[in-house]
Amino acid sequence: MKLFHRPTIVISQCLGFAACRYNGVTIPDPFVEQLKPYVTYLPVCAEVEIGLGVPRDPIRIVLINNEPRLLQPATGADVTEKMRAFAATYLTALTEVDGFILKGRSPSCGIKDVKVYRGVEKGTASTNKGRGFFAQAVLERFGHLPVEEEGRLTNFTIREHFLTRLFTLADFRAVKATGSMGELVRFHSDNKLLLMAYSESQLRLMGPLVANREKKPPAEVIAAYETHLWKALAHPARRTAGINVLMHALGYFSDKLTSAEKAYFLDALEKYRAEKVPLSVPVSLLGVWIARFKEPYLSRQTFFAPYPEELVTISDSGKGRDLG
Numbered sequence: 603m604k605l606f607h608r609p610t611i612v613i614s615q616c617l618g619f620a621a622c623r624y625n626g627v628t629i630p631d632p633f634v635e636q637l638k639p640y641v642t643y644l645p646v647c648a649e650v651e652i653g654l655g656v657p658r659d660p661i662r663i664v665l666i667n668n669e670p671r672l673l674q675p676a677t678g679a680d681v682t683e684k685m686r687a688f689a690a691t692y693l694t695a696l697t698e699v700d701g702f703i704l705k706g707r708s709p710s711c712g713i714k715d716v717k718v719y720r721g722v723e724k725g726t727a728s729t730n731k732g733r734g735f736f737a738q739a740v741l742e743r744f745g746h747l748p749v750e751e752e753g754r755l756t757n758f759t760i761r762e763h764f765l766t767r768l769f770t771l772a773d774f775r776a777v778k779a780t781g782s783m784g785e786l787v788r789f790h791s792d793n794k795l796l797l798m799a800y801s802e803s804q805l806r807l808m809g810p811l812v813a814n815r816e817k818k819p820p821a822e823v824i825a826a827y828e829t830h831l832w833k834a835l836a837h838p839a840r841r842t843a844g845i846n847v848l849m850h851a852l853g854y855f856s857d858k859l860t861s862a863e864k865a866y867f868l869d870a871l872e873k874y875r876a877e878k879v880p881l882s883v884p885v886s887l888l889g890v891w892i893a894r895f896k897e898p899y900l901s902r903q904t905f906f907a908p909y910p911e912e913l914v915t916i917s918d919s920g921k922g923r924d925l926g
């Protein structure tokens with residue numbers, strides 16, 4: 603059974619870690635709770651860190667001369683520069699991090715659809731197109747990592763993509779720490795099918811790097827590989843690419859299965875293509891054959907289990923299908 607490296611996640615502190623919201627409450631989140639045994643959380647509340655107490659008068663994003671500022675209407679305070687300075691200091695000091703879970707809709711932590719006001723007065727018309735100031739700084743510095751809001755993570759597809767990136771990048775961080783070409787070769791080999799599903803074009807560029815015919819120093823190769831890994835995992839795997847990988851894997855058993863077994867698998871694949879069953883249905887069929895025929899290459903492939911099995915839940919809010 604694969605052992606997963608423990609990812610480190612920076613998380614909005616109000617998501618169950620402290621009662622630090624403006625109104626003195628906390629908002630525990632079931633998915634955040636479920637992840638606890640498998641990750642290391644670094645909770646942070648940007649608004650408390652810049653000296654706003656609990657409870658506090660709420661802050662909001664206000665357009666001043668077309669520039670978004672972070673204001674506290676009740677006191678007239680402008681905390682924009684304080685927030686920027688805190689975010690820069692905090693994020694610069696972060697060395698080991700694999701992802702972020704931020705509180706949605708907050709003028710500090712929200713990554714999308716945050717209210718932007720046209721003035722501080724009550725009832726001022728607003729748009730919903732903003733981004734929190736702390737979240738903006740996170741995305742500028744760590745946009746290559748999985749950064750999500752707790753609300754979007756109730757969507758099955760978004761959650762699966764988040765977890766796959768998170769655990770793959772945590773595994774890679776451990777490879778990087780060894781500085782070993784052997785470990786890089788192992789990582790690349792174990793993730794071959796996952797990378798094939800995510801981005802064949804990046805995979806084609808990563809292979810020659812790992813082969814390292816020019817005998818470049820390992821640190822240089824690993825750094826270049828990491829950049830391609832970030833790009834490869836930036837967008838969710840396409841359904842057709844996943845089907846190609848499953849067909850490729852089926853090829854390992856083509857002379858071992860009966861025609862009825864193959865037909866059953868191809869039927870499951872068709873249902874997956876038609877969005878009638880999740881990827882886990884054809885994957886679990888292959889999993890049975892991998893175990894039965896003791897296929898060593900496939901049994902190491904992260905594609906079949908990119909994150910701990912206990913975290914696989916098929917619940918889906920049906921919301922947040924926009925992955926952008």
Ligand code: SF4
Pocket residue numbers: 614615616617622623624646647648649650705708710711
């Ligand atoms: S959303 Fe962010 S800034 Fe607001 S209370 Fe939660 S952690 Fe603090």
